Amino acid sequence: MTSKVRKTIIIISLVALLTVVLTYGIADAKVTGPCSNCHTMHNSQQGAHMQYLAPGEEDIGPKGALLRGTCLGCHTATDGSTWKSSITGAPIVFNTSEPVFNEAKGLAAGNFYWVQTEDTKGHNIFSQDSKLSVAPGDMGFSGCGTNNCHTNFHLAVSGTGNPALDGKQGCTKCHMVNTVGPKGFHHKDDGTGTKYVDTAEKGWYRFLEGHMSGSGHGVAGIEDDDWQYTYSSTDHNEYLGSQVSGGYGFGGLGNTMTAYCTGCHGVFHDNQGTASPWLRHPSDKILPTSGEYAAYTTYDPLVPVARPSSFDWEGGPSSMVSGTHGDMVMCLSCHRAHASPYFKMMRWDYRGWPGSGATNGCNVCHTSKN
Template sequence: MLVYKYQVMKKNGIIILGAFFLFVAFAALACREAEAKITGDCEACHGLYPGMLESAPGGPLKFVLQNALCVDCHTNSTRDTLKHIGQVDVPVVFNHVEPVKPLAGGNFYYVSRDFGDRYGHNVDGIAPVDRKHNGAPPGYDRQSDPSVIGYNPGKTLACSGSNGCHGDRNIEDPFKAIMKNHHAEDRPIDGSTTARSYRFLKITGKEKGVTGIEDDEWERNRSPKKHNEYTSGINRLCANCHGDLHGSINTGKESPWLRHPTGVILPERGEYLKYNPDDPPPPGKTGERIYSTEAPVARGSLTSDLGEIVRPGSDSVFCLSCHMAHAGPYKFSLRWDYDAVTAGEAGKGACFICHTEKGE
């Protein structure tokens, strides 16, 4: 029988809810174990982080390690982006050395070193507060943020909670905002709970979470056939903190070009009919193109047979067509080197995956 070693008896007034709580939790978990997402050797994880479930008498559970705990468990000191704890694979979003096969969101390695601030989200525990934006999300618009707490630029950006992206943004505490979800049933991904939202992206308890289809390896081995599927719901998640960058103001052909139209369906005409020209579909497949992992599209509807087919007239350009959600090797957390694109080095940028006839 596995025994927890929560290290909780060390301080005055702090006692373990202990055997009783865990017995109840264990019993509850055992009942839904067949469904639970993380199962297996409890001690492998809970022994690593003895403070994970600590409580003062009568008080709420307090999570001593907070955001640092999320970062720590999802970090690897080697180049590999999956690490193993017991029988479980942990998706790694922060490698201490340059990662091989970064996962779908990119990798926080690129904001952690001397690259500078421009390469992505400066999350607490990984990078200091961004100097250009001084901790505030660029384009923040309180009206577009459904969180009752709102973003607090006086505090650091976290993985989850009201100052983070994952979990319930109506809850300030990063740990509470995600509590119970690592062990919860996470299918179907319908946005009804945090676990049942795409990658725990719930927005708030009241809003419907982000939907999509999750690649079982977090895109570690992505290809046109095997990848995550997104819906435009993720634009709304980004708009929580970047609302002004989401609207239609300053989009279009004006110069300077500030904001790209987002959520717009690839028109069924002109250059868009040649989306991803370097990887054409077999002859005879009119109206069908092949998915590009360099400039992905969001799906109009999620059916199980999407695979590698992209359909202008149905699939749309979205925030992650151009940006990595976490961080990456290029400025503005872009998927490619924008300087090379503006210098006119055709073919170097994902712009041309959609704008196949530049200047049309």
């Protein structure tokens, strides 16, 4: 190679690198905009409180991290079509009128509107579930204090002696659980829909961090940049999975979504692979490479699969599904995380099928059953 050619190559590489660095820098998916959109220094302007509250939410005065809103305050909209706050850019997880956007009738996790209509349609963050006083499949933890995360969401935890847990209520019984107060997750750079978010530095997948034996762990995955407001086989979240024999929680299952759900619903995975026979639907089980399962080949965001650690995590979301690559059924293949229009937070109308218009999501994997 002549030195001229070498120089040109170096310059081209530098320009390419700079372009990557600059585009990346501009499009950070962490909060942006004037500080005052989200923070207030005294919680006072013209003598009045400066805050975002959800309808009916109690005015608790100044808030942690000098925020203008509670979690619910910033993440609520008072109509059925807003999916992102026009002021702060916050994704909406609770529409006070029936959400009309997209197939999920909410973003990827669903929408808390539905649990208000019927207890069984979601995690009850507003009031006591009329039938459940503990998470079904809970491992029977003791010593977790009063109103711990395994029993309900709407009441504050107390008596654990752990400052990170005492006071946790609603959203923070699931998000940011190991952290004292809100502490900077929103300012962490978690990419723009293609970055593998797998560490505390990146804020974990959707701020889902672990605690106790899961301390230092959280959920790993790729975060779709509009929270699946729009979605397709190439435009969606990716979730880490891990097929292991038995166990529950981050300690047992690694940084997977199923680990996360089984932190509170451990029985639903604990003896999978060790109990013979295992008599519950498997989660984090690789799709068989033959038979009906082999026909699920194009990713359907209505029925997501979890990916193994060998997945090309730096390559962004993939449109392919294949048992050969180790893709798995997991908790969120069938459920939404917050609430859905359907019984038991299902992603489709399992109970209503084969009624008119109801989808059979089971059939996306069990391609010969319909």
